[in-house]
Amino acid sequence: MRSPASSGRMVWSAAPQLGDVWCVAFSPDGTRLAAGGRDRSVRVFDVQTGRELLALRGPTGTVMCVAFSPDGQRIAAGSWAKEVFIWDAGPQERGER
Secondary structure (H helix, E strand, O other): OOOHHHHOOOOOOOHHHHOOEEEEEEOOOOOEEEEEEOOOEEEEEEOOOOOEEEEEEOOOOOEEEEEEOOOOOEEEEEEOOOOEEEEEOOOOOOEEO
16 A cells, blocks of 8 residues: 555645745654745644644744754744744644744
């Protein structure tokens, strides 16, 4: 049996709501996806549904890189404006920060 990852089938797309995306990262457990880009935010999505869970704000420049901590409880991002941000973003968190 082929796994869904090997099928090449698109699961969902968040492109219209994000604008220019420069970086993405899966949470360690694979249930969330963080995306950052030109809109100077990091958006966190539920991988199964595509629903936006968090909109993390703060950077004053394009978000160039994003990563989850090994336990998935924090998200770090670096921006073009030479900034680094870390947010609490455990699975129970919802909303805008």
